Amino acid sequence: MDDTTRGKSLLGEFLSTRRAQLTPADVGLPDYGDRRRVPGLRREELAQLAGVSVAYYIRLEQGLSLNASPQVLDALATALRLDEAERRHLHTLSGDARQRRRRLPAERVTAAVRQLVDALGDSPVVVLGRRSDILAWNRAGHALFAGHLAPDSPDRAATRPNTARLVFLDAHTRDLYVDWPRKARDVVGKLRQAVGEYPDDPHLASLIGELTMRSPQFATLWAQHRVRAWDMAEYRMRHPMVGELDVLQHSLPVPRGQGIRLVVTTAASGSAAQAALRLLNQTLQPAAGMSATARPTADMSATAHRAADTPARVVPPVQHS
Template sequence: MKHTAHGRSLLGDFLSTRRAQLKPADVGLPDYGDRRRVPGLRREELAQLAGVSVAYYIRLEQGLSLNASPQVLDALATALQLDDAERRHLHELSGDARQRRRRLPAERVTAAVRQLMDSFGDAPVVVAGRRSDVLAWNRTGHALFAGHLAPDSPDRAATRPNTARLVFLDAHTRDLYVDWPRKARDVVGKLRKTVGEYPDDPQLASLIGELTMGSPQFAALWSEHRVRTWDMAEYRMRHPVVGELDVLQHSLPVPRAQGIRLVVTTTAPGSASQSALQLLAQSLQPATDAPAPLSPHPHV
């Protein structure tokens, strides 16, 4: 089982953090107020709710017991009142799930992926890798999310943008989201899920370290161990060229490309937001050539 620098397991960190966030009243237990020495539930209270021995639960939190059974993990998830995404994350942090993982292929944008991107027309499309790196984008995707960056920056690993890094360390991206704190929580939750899936990725660990050192907001959110899935999210954006617009960001897994997703942005049909997005797309079209002047002596 992967351990943190302090000797604690990722599973143990997740359990202890979420236990501390759960109040006794949330699970129907009496709250003794100032007499409670720990935030949230005690270990023995959670063990009782999950139907496991206190000694075994302590070993799980301390990273001393490996390969908890799916039944035990489900019982703990229920006791901690985890949602579906958090429940899956708990299983991903277990030893059994890690032993089933294989070496991951290199992230590549194949001709098939580019063909899939083109099928969305003028809709903004970003191809995101496992670590939230931008592997590719179409012209509208670049203009919507990062028009201040070079259009070809995803083509080289050294200059490749990372959406998590942009959200927390880039002023342009921070201003792009009207409710930036909600966007920030979503980004951190997705990174938490990714760490559970790929706990031995050194580049992912380096990214987490960079964001933790560079952003107090990221460090605070990271310590909460909240999990988000890559699915669909609605945001209000404040774009410097076309103004405010309400968008849906759809994260679609790419077939035969583990961990790679297409993030496609749409707007409600007939809305002002759709008009704004169409205006942005039109602004990227090359100017048409002026018509040739008519010959004074046309051929008959």
């Protein structure tokens, strides 16, 4: 499949899938109680809502019309009830807004990026590539998200961790999120955005295929064509060493980083979560006379909650085979 055909199929899939997720009642159209052969809005109904001809919309959904105007795309986005991230995604898929690349630049962590990570101090930081591969992390980021993995695993390009694989295929990461289904939806939505921006990345296509085959949950979410923006998200994490903590994960694009982002985790000032993050950092700096591999475990959560003077439930360490 050539670049143009691939782009057109992505746009058509997005339009038809999102159309199927709406009912006449959702958009204020009469239903008349008729039985529908397919779920969701008919093409004619969506065309009516967007103010375009039925023939034109059909050609657009089938990939037979190129370079839809921004005004038409905005009208379709409004008719489909898309949010801002999904609206941008629609424009990206349209062909005129996409910047195709025959060869994507190699992902690397520059000295400037490492300097930025160092400047963030003890905050957990993970550096992600355009496919959500973990390109680097600081000690706190490693301890918070993937302490069960080798600290130097991001340095090996062929086998470096990928956050989507971890969320869907790794038991430790699944247990980290109290509301795992929401985290899973966010991860899939960000991958959808990446596919729109980098449709010619064979490694990204391979990742999607692998996750679709290995995870039924991923396959179900992927088929919904939902999009999530990289911005800020609040999660309740359940860490095996410091218990439950409410955190914010901030996604910061790296200037001239070709899709590279820093994900920085913070907690509210004075909260139990902030105390837990501090305690987690303390375990990375062994006291005198303690070996580098020795780590306090039994009373870490209780200590963190006492330090913040905030009641919180302590979760025992998660056991993995």
